[in-house]
Amino acid sequence: MQFSDQARAAKDASRSLATASRAVKDAALHAMADALAAAEEDVLAANARDVSAAEESGAAPALVDRLRLTPARVTAMVDGLRQLAGLPDPVGDVVRGWTNPNGVQVRQLRVPLGVVGIIYEARPNVTADAAGICLKSGNAALLRGSSSALQSNTAVTAALRRGLQAVGVDPDVVQLVAGGREVTKEMMAARGLVDVLIPRGGAGLINAVVTGSQVPVIETGTGNCHLVVDATADQDVALGIMVDAKVRRPSVCNSLETMLVHRDIAAEFLPRALAVLAQHEVTVHGDADVVALDDRVVPATEEDFTEEALSLDLSVAVVDDLDAALAHVRRYSSGHSETIVTGSVRAADRFTAEVDAAAVLVNTSSRFVDGGEFGFGAEIGISTQKLHARGPMGLAEMTSTKYVVVGDGQVRG
Template sequence: MQISDLAERAKTASRVLSTATRDRKDAALRAMADALLAAGDDVLAANASDVEAARAAGTGEALVDRLTLTPDRLAEMAQGLRDLALLPDPVGETIHGWNLPNGVHVDQVRVPFGVIGMIYEARPNVTADAAGICLKSGNASLLRGSSSCLRTNRVVVEALRQGLESSGLPADCINLVEGGHEVTDELMRARGLVDLLIPRGGAGLIRAVVEGATVPVIETGTGNCHLFVDASADRAMAMSIMLNAKTQRPSVCNALETLLVHRAIAAEFLPAALDALTAAGVTVHGDEASRAIDDRIVPATEHEYEAEYLSLDLACAVVDDIDAALTHIRRYSTGHSETIVTADAANQRRFTAEVDAAVVLVNASSRFTDGGQFGFGAEIGISTQKLHARGPMGLTEMTTTKYLLSGDGQTRA
């Protein structure tokens, strides 16, 4: 099916969805969760085929992990839909209301965008998350997953559509986009049919969409996340945060990629950190100063400070002070999540004020940069841009606004 035809069907469905009550949308979300679990065996079988094909093609383990579904991950996808049903409906919310001097009343209210396109890699959980968030916020969705996840996405989307139909909403509120690169290009140029496009994946995918789309884009970003261990840091706290941020799930965008250690404590902290990291299977790549302290650290190239590992690898550098840490972060940060561990109130204030990122954390793991952890329900992505939405994007970020004016015959002089 042509993108124009699919988008037209989605736009028609979005008109029904835009005026659906909260009760109706919440019932649909619960029905989608039930249908997803009912199709669980088929979903997992399709996913096993996708995973097998990915491994046969030599796909890296980080991407394979993102692609893989387990019964627990499938249950989390369904629970994410149910959690969305518990959240307030943003559509129709009055953000501001005021009276003009002439007596005209003005309300700024939240409304859906209409049709939202998603272009994303692997991660079949994104399929359910995006479909659910778009539905709750009154938007129809066009879901363009990667070919590596096509079998899984077909089964997931079919189950979600069945749930929609059983609740009385149009199945075309959720649509799977299939085809080659030309289809992706067509989706990116479907201005007037698609109201908003969100890319989610690696740096190459995001850059291609941002540079090639004529449809408005919310840019999600890669996560070259830093942790600065200040001289005043509680060492045990820093160690715990470092290990959690690096090893709890290394293949995701909020995982730690670079450790910066204040020179005043580096000789004490780094050997203990290497003991813990090595025991967890992490390879540390460092600068000359860090390698002089611990010879288990392998040399880091300039490139290693610039990009995500998404694996059990960690870049490391010794910095003279907070100014050096801030300089390093400004140079290499992707604007995702940046962390300081400190007991120094002045350094905390400087770090939070001067670091330019969607999320800045003090004495807490960057793994908290997540819509679910923020209480948003499932997230549709983490925006690293500065327009409209920044950070984890939940329901309110999937709405725009319009102004409603009401009077009793006023005219402009």
């Protein structure tokens, strides 16, 4: 099918979904879950073909791992859909409302965005997760997965659509968009048919969509996150947060990439920090002050401070004062999550006020910046842009609003 036909079908189907009750949407989510569970064998077989093809073409092991589905991963997708059914429905929520002096009543209600395009890389579990989040928030989903996962995504989407059909919901609210690179271009040009694009994946993909799209985009995910250890920091707290944010799951966007240590505390803190990092097999890329302390420290390059490592590598620098720390963060931050450990109210206040990021943290770990940890129940991604949504995006962030204005004949005159 042509992309434009798919998009038009999505737009048409999105209209009835927009006014569907929560009961209808929750029934659809359970039916999608049932159908996906029933299709586990098909899905795993399709995935095995994708994985073989990727291995034969010499794909990196990390990519093959992201591509691979297991019975446990399929179960997680099924459970994710059922959990969405248990969440409150944001559609219809009254954001605010008032009555004008002339009696005209104004309410601002949450409504679905309409048609949401998700452009993503290898992970086939995104297919079910994104379809479910879109459905619960009343949006049709156009799912543009990568060609390496085409067989898997086709099998998953077919199952989800069977579930929708089983409960009488137009299956065109969930569609897989297949085809070459030109289809991504068509998606990015589909103003009026696609209401928003959300790219999920590496920095290259996100940048290509953000700069190339005429459809509004929500930028997600790049996290070059800093930890500032202030002169007045509780060192044990700083060490705990450093390990939590760097080591537990280095490949995620809210993990730590650079630690900046105040010179007044460096001589005492850094040897302790380097010892702990060594225990956790973290490679430290340090500035001259840090290199001087320990043979294991690799000299840091400009790239080390600029790029997300997403691995057990940590850039470390000594800063003369809070101003220098703030200047470093301003220069290199991707605007995701920035943390200070400090005992000073003044330093905490300056840091939270002056750092321009989706989340600023004091004396706690950036790993808490997450839709699940925020209690959103589901997350489509973490927005690092300033328009529409910033930070973890749950169901409410997948909606727009509409003013409903009711009178009994009032005119402005």
